[in-house]
Amino acid sequence: MIEKQLLTFPSNFIWGSATSSYQIEGAATTDGRAWSIWDAHAHTPGRTHNNEHADVGCDHYHRYREDVALMADMGVKAYRFSISWSRIQPDGRGEINAKGIAFYNNLIDELIANGITPWATLYHWDLPLALQTEKDGWLNPEIADFFARYASICFEHFGDRVTHWITLNEPWVVAILGYGEGVFAPGRTSKNEPYLVAHQLLRAHAKAVQCYRQKFQKTQGGTIGITNNCDWREPLTTSRADKDAAERSLEFFLGWFADPIYLGDYPQTMKDRVGDRLPRFSKEDKALLKDSSDFFGLNHYTTLYASDVDPNGEVQNEVYGNGGIFEDQYVQLTADPKWKMTSMNWGIVPWGCRKLLEWIRNRYGNPPIYITENGCALDDRIEDGEIRDPLRQEFLEGYLTACHEAIANGVDLRAYFVWSFMDNFEWALGYSKRFGMHYVDYETLERTPKNSAIWYREVTQNNGFRAADDKEHL
Ligand code: GAL
Secondary structure (H helix, E strand, O other), rough: OOOOOEEEEOOOOOEEEEEEHHHHHOOOOOOOOEEEEEHHHHHOOOOOOHOOOOOOOHHHHHHHHHHHHHHHHHHHOOOEEOOOOHHHHOOOOOOOHHHHHHHHHHHHHHHHHOEEEEEEEEEOOOOEHHHHHHHHHHHHHHHHHHHHHHHHHHHHOOOOOOOOOEEEEHHHHHHHHHOOOOOOOOOOOOOHHHHHHHHHHHHHHHHHHHHHHHHHHHHHHEEEEEEEOOEEEEEEEHHHHHHHHHHHHHHHHHHHHHHHHHHOOHHHHHHHHHHHOOOOOOHHHHHHOOOOOOOOEEEOOOEEEEEEOOOOOOOOOOOHHOOHHHHOOOOEOOOOOOOOOOOOOOOOOOOOHHHHHHHHHHHHHOOOEEEEEOOOOEEOOOOOOOOOOOHHHHHHHHHHHHHOOOOOOOOOOEEEEEEEEEEEHHHOOOOOOOOOEEEOOOOOOOOOHEEEEEEEEHHHHOOOEEOOOOOOOO
């Protein structure tokens, strides 16, 4: 029999679960909400799996009370949701929609009444469509001011109760998948625009933080930061070239967005390789960006091996879509065929999570880290009212064990949010991927806790779990 070891987390560790507005709310044009770029994208034929959209989504807009009750049953201390900008300001820059404010007020009050701390993300990819069509979206430098204004509306109306703010969710995805590969809204394909868009996203983040710090933080007493996503990159061999390739890949992924905040500018590798196509920060922007995150928000899902590619040689990179602009990096990415895979075809590699946390600790001076997303999609089915998802439990046990090891190694990890509270609209993949701890029947919209949710309840109640010590270590 395998000896099970009790893994207990620090007493103030935050257990949570996460969602985002467009993925769950539905009510796309209810009570004054206007379309976002994701509504338009999903309604463009051929953009999503089976042309699915989230007009109804999980109908969370009407079922939030039931959802909060399910969260409370799961024992989470915190819930990370995002605010739909076009519900608050339908055209992104003008009038405030009182009914939109009322919805989030009700949700926040319901959470607090159930002992759950609200964590609000201001931007999870659903830009008001009018800002795209009339103002050129994230390519327009003016957007930093529009975003700061919207953010200040949120601080003003919700900041008396919301004290955990995340400005942007995964700007890398907006830049690369939205403007590089065009698979996400607004569906543009370019080798240059991702760098321009990333630049404006960073400036917008900094301006929203400046607004919070100048006008709200003292009286409201909250914290504010950004959430970036990053997979781990393990050198394929011990050669210097592969080690450099893995490091380069991480710098193009996470360093792109975190270096300006923690180290004052883009990584040198990016400056060298991207040259004039990489915008430069003004002195003012640099100063605003430096130290503009009170914590390090991290979304992490998987790992790939990285190896060096000869720029003059033949390119055989099947997974470089996951890596950013290949031509600027020349890194080949591969998975290990031995890894168990999720239904996204992402390898389950817990040790990569520990290594990434340690990389962040080393590069950025041991900041407080919140894992604001981690989880897996599986082909879940409901049978006799039950959803048996042992692989999800194994996934979570593995990644939480890695987190525990990282904490033991001095990483200042303070929170863990499972993605996701319930199955939802998985962007271009529509409803075909189920990431939830709760199963959603899209015909009836009924929610059922999966077995992993019942397990997670034990974890949140015991502040830890018994883990089989048979995990692969590297
Ligand atoms: C993240 C994203 C979430 C969710 C998840 C699973 O990148 O923030 O909205 O879709 O991936 O793919």
